[in-house]
Amino acid sequence: MDLVNKPLVSVIIPTYRRVELLKETLINLIEQEYSSWEAIVVDDGSDSDIICITSQYTNLDERIFFYQRPNFYPKGASGSRNFGLSQAKGKYIQWLDDDDLLSVEKILKQVEVLEKSDSFKKIAISPWAYSYDLDNFKINVINNSESFYSVEEILKYFTENETFIPLHSYLMPKKLINFSGLWNVNLNLNLDAEFMLRVLMCSEEVINVSQGYCIYRSHEMPSLSSNVLKKTNSRVASLQLMNAHLNSVEKEFAPYFKWRLSRVFNSTWRDRKQRNSLERYKWFFKNFDIDFRLSYYYFLKKKIYQLVYPRIKSLKRKSN
Known part of the structure; x- marks a missing residue:
């Protein structure tokens, strides 16, 4: 240079x-x-x-x-x-x-x-x-x-x-x-x-x-972000925009959006106010195979995974 x-x-x-x-x-x-x-x-x-x-x-x-x-x-x-x-x-x-x-x-x-x-x-x-x-x-x-x-x-x-x-x-x-x-x-x-x-x-x-x-x-000092419900809405709205940007040039990457929306769902669904806020986006979630009607099944599956996976991981370590 x-x-x-x-x-x-x-x-x-x-x-x-x-x-x-x-x-x-x-x-x-x-x-x-x-x-x-x-x-x-x-x-x-x-x-x-x-x-x-x-x-x-x-x-x-x-x-x-x-x-x-x-x-x-x-x-x-x-x-x-x-x-x-x-x-x-x-x-x-x-x-x-x-x-x-x-x-x-x-x-x-x-x-x-x-x-x-x-x-x-x-x-x-x-x-x-x-x-x-x-x-x-x-x-x-x-x-x-x-x-x-x-x-x-x-x-x-x-x-x-x-x-x-x-x-x-x-x-x-x-x-x-x-x-x-x-x-x-x-x-x-x-x-x-x-x-x-x-x-x-x-x-x-x-x-x-x-x-x-x-x-x-990472720390606990204030940021420029807003309240919880606005954050939830913004997370989903931003993903909608991102999906639209990709579609506008005939591109898509469904696995990314399913992963990101799953994280939003898992972190917010148990809170009643946030759950109500998510309802307006139910069709967007469903486009990526996340059906709100199956919420009990998703959380049961997650709980079983959290119980079983550490044991499987432990057995794999022992076998090696």
Whole structure:
């Protein structure tokens, strides 16, 4: 890479009432080996002293910019990200939540790979870790470090491994986002999956960069999400949209939607309010072989599986 003319990376960080975590994320960003970046921090309406705190970092590093989300952008992560994107000057976009962390070489290694191609339809991913404890975490290698060449390939990987790729694992050209569309402001849960499906559908290749990684943190601090019923509705509505996106280009991947809808069903059906909320989507569930009338059978089957599977697993270990 030409170290004199390094492309700018815009790091877009929506934030809401998590000042301490945000400070850690900004320090982590300042420590990146890749220096040609700008951080666009967008506050979603915090009632804390976030302006005072963030001003310390904007004064410390001129690459950090702080904004409060304008009222004409809807409240929430999607509105904040769309506003951040409107301010971005970079060739590449790094999405980063206010509690996310990146290894020091992550952006550098991904930029190096993407700069080898003239196509704006290639994106990069990195390994990632899910962490409760930053002193003890396991890095997940994606797809045996192999790249993906179609949206069907990546959906198959998600389904077979019952996993996902966190948003900040990706580095993508801004031009590709302009091509695939902005964040959907009507969703407040599973919005990452819906947004990334559109990006992946427009991509030629998802390049797996094994050097560098990102950390997806788990904690109990507030997020930009909404109440439980809205979350349930958003989870299903986002999956409906994703299915419609694929159908619009005559693509489909039923196993993925059956897996995701099964998870929604299992986690919400026993709650009466959430069950009532799901009823409006019963035909969508049924399209993927989940019939609400058979709910007792599904939970009985699940209970038997939970009882029997550990014993089968134990017997297999003994036989080996």
